[in-house]
Amino acid sequence: MKENVVTLKGAGKSYDNVDALKSIDLVLPEGEVLGLFGHNGAGKTTMMKLILGVISASEGDVSVFGVTPTSQEAWHMRSQIGYLPENVSFYEHLTGLEVLTYFTRLKGYNKQDALALLEQVGLSHAHNRQVKTYSKGMRQRLGLAQAFIGNPKLLLLDEPTVGLDPIATNEFYQTVDQLKTHGASIILCSHVLPGVEQHIDRAMILSQGKQLAIGSLADLRAQAELQVSIKPQGVNGAVVEDSILSKYWSEEQKMLLVPESAKVTVLRKLLEHEALNDVSISPATLTQLYQHYIGQEQPNHILRESKSTGGSNE
Numbered sequence: 001m002k003e004n005v006v007t008l009k010g011a012g013k014s015y016d017n018v019d020a021l022k023s024i025d026l027v028l029p030e031g032e033v034l035g036l037f038g039h040n041g042a043g044k045t046t047m048m049k050l051i052l053g054v055i056s057a058s059e060g061d062v063s064v065f066g067v068t069p070t071s072q073e074a075w076h077m078r079s080q081i082g083y084l085p086e087n088v089s090f091y092e093h094l095t096g097l098e099v100l101t102y103f104t105r106l107k108g109y110n111k112q113d114a115l116a117l118l119e120q121v122g123l124s125h126a127h128n129r130q131v132k133t134y135s136k137g138m139r140q141r142l143g144l145a146q147a148f149i150g151n152p153k154l155l156l157l158d159e160p161t162v163g164l165d166p167i168a169t170n171e172f173y174q175t176v177d178q179l180k181t182h183g184a185s186i187i188l189c190s191h192v193l194p195g196v197e198q199h200i201d202r203a204m205i206l207s208q209g210k211q212l213a214i215g216s217l218a219d220l221r222a223q224a225e226l227q228v229s230i231k232p233q234g235v236n237g238a239v240v241e242d243s244i245l246s247k248y249w250s251e252e253q254k255m256l257l258v259p260e261s262a263k264v265t266v267l268r269k270l271l272e273h274e275a276l277n278d279v280s281i282s283p284a285t286l287t288q289l290y291q292h293y294i295g296q297e298q299p300n301h302i303l304r305e306s307k308s309t310g311g312s313n314e
């Protein structure tokens with residue numbers, strides 16, 4: 001049976017004037033990838049810090065590998081956690097290899113391990129150069145190499161693809177898939193939603209410290225009742241005449257816009273038409289789901305910001 005790696009029960013964190021995080025409930029089993037999404041200041045980094053044990057919860061319980069991460073007995077589980085902070089920075093005058101060797105030794109590994117990691121993230125060619133000569137993307141790769149030390153069983157990655165070009169982003173997600181296959185649990189924060197959805201098992205959406213939604217994308221789609229776009233080929237005239245299909249037909253978009261709950265009924269109905277020669281089905285994207293949940297919570301001016309955050313090229 002799969003172990004639970006992280007459990008949050010009604011967990012929250014308050015500072016003097018702000019509730020950074022409120023009543024969060026989460027169970028993250030081994031081998032699961034959770035996407036954590038929210039605007040600036042939503043509480044994503046605070047949640048990672050609670051799990052790391054860098055700060056203690058003001059309310060509720062946090063358990064990581066079965067222990068409270070701020071407790072004395074948590075020391076042995078820290079080597080099993082990899083963390084990539086947002087805007088990672090390193091000792092500028094050391095070379096990439098020196099930086100990574102330092103971190104590998106801290107975790108009980110050696111220079112050979114550092115070299116292997118540098119190769120994994122595509123930095124072998126630059127390992128003898130000072131970090132101050134690295135581009136933003138190279139620094140981010142070095143940060144990822146640091147997070148991957150010792151094949152951690154839990155990875156907390158804050159904006160891991162910032163500064164990476166499309167090829168490096170793709171390689172990063174391949175690594176995420178591999179780590180997951182080997183049983184690692186991963187929490188991934190990202191402002192860039194397109195491209196993330198096929199690599200996560202569940203998404204949590206936060207706003208102003210509150211958990212607005214958590215679930216698989218299928219669960220969130222069903223809950224949000226966003227429309228699925230269904231584009232049939234060869235039957236357009238017949239669709240308008242069909243008493244069920246015509247209810248969902250958009251003349252403007254030349255497709256059926258169907259609530260999740262009616263999807264199967266509509267598909268069955270379409271298959272009754274012999275002239276049907278193809279059909280494409282597009283469920284709501286992660287960006288659309290995000291906008292739906294945030295839109296329920298936020299005033300319109302903040303929603304407009306979220307549209308620019310999520311992008312539209314999914």
Ligand SMILES: Nc1ncnc2c1ncn2[C@@H]1O[C@H](COP(=O)(O)OP(=O)(O)OP(=O)(O)O)[C@@H](O)[C@H]1O
Pocket residue numbers: 015016018019020038039040041042043044045046047086
């Ligand atoms: N040490 C602190 N003292 C006071 N307020 C804090 C502290 N740390 C975080 N906060 C506040 O808590 C809220 C959540 O911050 P957090 O850094 O977790 O957000 P975030 O979702 O990670 O944002 P971003 O996407 O910008 O990184 C913000 O309002 C922030 O100002």
